[in-house]
Structure formats: structure tokens, C-alpha cells
Amino acid sequence: MQSSSAFLKHSLNFPPRLHLFPPNTCLGQRKSKMASLPPSFLGGLNLRVSAKMSGDASSDCNNNSGFSTLKEYVGKTGLNVSDDLLILFDHLEYAFKRIAALVASPFNSTLGKNVSVAVGSDSERDKPKPLDIVSNEIILSCLRSSGKVAVMASEEDDLPVWITDDGPFAVVTDPLDGSRNIGASIPTGTIFGIYKRLVEIDHLPVDEKAMLNSLQSGTRLVAAGYVLYSSATILCTSFGTGTHAFTLDRSTGDFILTHPNIKIPPRGQIYSVNDARYFDWPEGLRQYIDTVRQGKGKYPKKYSARYICSLVADFHRTLLYGGVAMNPRDHLRLVYEANPLSFLAEQAGGKGSDGKSKILSIQPVKLHQRLPLFLGSPEDIDELESYGDVQQKVNPGYEV
Numbered sequence: 001m002q003s004s005s006a007f008l009k010h011s012l013n014f015p016p017r018l019h020l021f022p023p024n025t026c027l028g029q030r031k032s033k034m035a036s037l038p039p040s041f042l043g044g045l046n047l048r049v050s051a052k053m054s055g056d057a058s059s060d061c062n063n064n065s066g067f068s069t070l071k072e073y074v075g076k077t078g079l080n081v082s083d084d085l086l087i088l089f090d091h092l093e094y095a096f097k098r099i100a101a102l103v104a105s106p107f108n109s110t111l112g113k114n115v116s117v118a119v120g121s122d123s124e125r126d127k128p129k130p131l132d133i134v135s136n137e138i139i140l141s142c143l144r145s146s147g148k149v150a151v152m153a154s155e156e157d158d159l160p161v162w163i164t165d166d167g168p169f170a171v172v173t174d175p176l177d178g179s180r181n182i183g184a185s186i187p188t189g190t191i192f193g194i195y196k197r198l199v200e201i202d203h204l205p206v207d208e209k210a211m212l213n214s215l216q217s218g219t220r221l222v223a224a225g226y227v228l229y230s231s232a233t234i235l236c237t238s239f240g241t242g243t244h245a246f247t248l249d250r251s252t253g254d255f256i257l258t259h260p261n262i263k264i265p266p267r268g269q270i271y272s273v274n275d276a277r278y279f280d281w282p283e284g285l286r287q288y289i290d291t292v293r294q295g296k297g298k299y300p301k302k303y304s305a306r307y308i309c310s311l312v313a314d315f316h317r318t319l320l321y322g323g324v325a326m327n328p329r330d331h332l333r334l335v336y337e338a339n340p341l342s343f344l345a346e347q348a349g350g351k352g353s354d355g356k357s358k359i360l361s362i363q364p365v366k367l368h369q370r371l372p373l374f375l376g377s378p379e380d381i382d383e384l385e386s387y388g389d390v391q392q393k394v395n396p397g398y399e400v
């Protein structure tokens, strides 16, 4: 096996990529035009130019060693991430960049529309769209070419796809959540979780081991993440030691660390829910929302509502600003959505709950199992759970 340092050294020696700024441009010298920008912004630009210009006239530029790609960050901080996992991430990053380009493409206007594909008993609004299918194919092909994945289970496929017998990992994914928003250019996201392949069941028939590898408990996740496709494309991930976010630098194609060690505020002032469903909610949930929006909860401030109706976007905001993001009906999936996002929430000091139990302690029994999901600040989740009756049982299948 290639050593971690050998792999990092090799990958850092790739030829420099094409930058927005010509190689001999030192942005720091153009302060007259940029004087009004915050120094951190200038510092960031300087670094991305100077870091790739070693040995040339860039030495006058400020260097700010705080900026790194995911691999550089792993190398610098000594995070315990195997070479196999780093290679898998390289391929995943490539998939995310392709999906980011796809969702921003001027040619995708019809790709967000429903197609008639019979998948279980999904309602019209839940049917996959061409964008979901293409994103799924992009991820599958990148996992295949990584050589590191035994099985992929996707929200878009009825059954897991067995890829290669000796791949060390099992990957679960929702390739493109929120795709029905794409017509209005509202943010979308990819969610993924990575488990080790269960070598102890290698002897089982392929169908069986594919299913069991995909139904692992969230407590066994070795890494998870999401990618937010919005004004910025952000890869937020955890290897089990903190939650870190990297922003795509479109000039170089690198994901640059922008949010190391995210800590969710212990308490927020925002709730995020589709409250058109208020009359379908149980009494406990109505009381909770009524209480916090009047500023009569344990935190004596009036809460505000924010709801994008795109899970990754609502979760990302919650992770950064605190509060609680929820979907109280059986709608979101344990394997592809709830487990990976709860892992990230916990790694950031937050919580993931189904309203009664910790999400990560729920053993999946079905691949496409749905459940109520509450994610957010620990004090907000505790307060919400104290209302007892917060899971919405009435679930008529909404049209929009």
C-alpha cells in the first residue's frame, strides 16, 4: 500500500492548474483598486496565486498558510485518513465538480422536470428527474473508477449496485437532493456516507452482501459529507474528527478549506420547517413552534423562520447559524440523508433526532426507509424533544 506521505507528495506535484489570474500577477500590488476589500479577502487571493507560483516573482505577495485543499489539510493536520479514503475523495470531488457544472448549466432547464420512471410507490413529486439520474450516473462512474468502492446504494436506485469485490468501502448517497427546485435556480445538494466493507460477509451471495453493507448503522460511518450547489459550491465533510467545509475555487478547480472545525452554536434563533403543514402536525410540535416564535421558550428570544425546502441548504445554514432544521413527517431517508447529516451534526457538536431517538442509534432495516428528521443545535433539539409529540403521523403525500 502506498504510504500517506507518498500519496500526498505525488498529488501535490501535479502541474499547476490554470488560474483566473496570470502567473506573474501579484494581487497585493493592486491595492489601489482593492483597498476597500477586507484584508482576509486579499490574503486569500494572494495565497491561491502565490502558492502555485513557488520560485517566481510572487515572493512579494503576502503568504497565508491558512489556505489548503482537502488533501493538504489532511496532510498538515495529521488527520487519521487512510490513503484509500483519500483516493476515494479525489474521485468524489471530481464527481461533485461535474454535478456543480451540470446544475449551473444553461441546458438543464428541462432536466429538472419529472420523467415517468416507475420507482416503487413514489408520488409524482418524488419521481426522479433526468438531473437526478445523470447525477447518479456521474457518482457511480467516479466510484467505479476509484477502484475503492465495493458497493454503492443510492436513493435513485431500487437496489444497491455491487461494484468490485475488493473495494474497501461501501458508499450511500442521495446524488442530487432538491432537484425539483432547479427550475428556479434554488440550491441543491449531494449527500453521501462512507462505510468500511464488511469483510466478514464477503462469502455471502452478491445481492445479500450488497444489501447488508448498505444497511450499516450510522454509528459505523467512517466519513460523511454533503455538497451544497449554491452561490458557492461547498463540500462539507467529516472523517470522524470534526466537521470541515471546503469551498470550490472555480479558477483552479480546488476545494479550499474555508470552515475548519465547524462548531454549531449550542442554541440558535431559527427554526426551519414547511409550516404549511401546521394543521397536519401533532399537538406537541405545534406547541413547540408556537412557543419559540413568540420568544416564550427556554431561550427568551423570538425565533425566525427560514425554509428553503432543499435539505442540504437548510442543514448548511443550521450548521453555521444554529437552530433546528426539521421535516417532521416520514419523508427523508435514514440511509442516504438522515445518517450522513446526523454524523456531520454530531461532529460539529449538534444533534440528529427522529423526535424521540438519536438518529445514529437507529438500525436501518430497509434501504429506502423514511423517518421524521430533526437536526440542529443541541439545546434546541433537547427542547423540541421535551414536547414529546413532535412526529407528524398524517402524511397525505403533498403535491408541491
Ligand SMILES: O=P(O)(O)OC[C@H]1O[C@](O)(COP(=O)(O)O)[C@@H](O)[C@@H]1O
Pocket (backbone or CB within 6 Å): 125, 126, 177, 178, 179, 274, 309, 310, 311, 312, 327, 329, 331, 398, 400
Ligand atoms: O415537502 P416537504 O415535506 O417540505 O419536504 C421537503 C424536503 O424534501 C426534499 O426536497 C427531498 O425530497 P426528495 O427526496 O423527494 O427529493 C428536501 O430537499 C426537502 O427538505
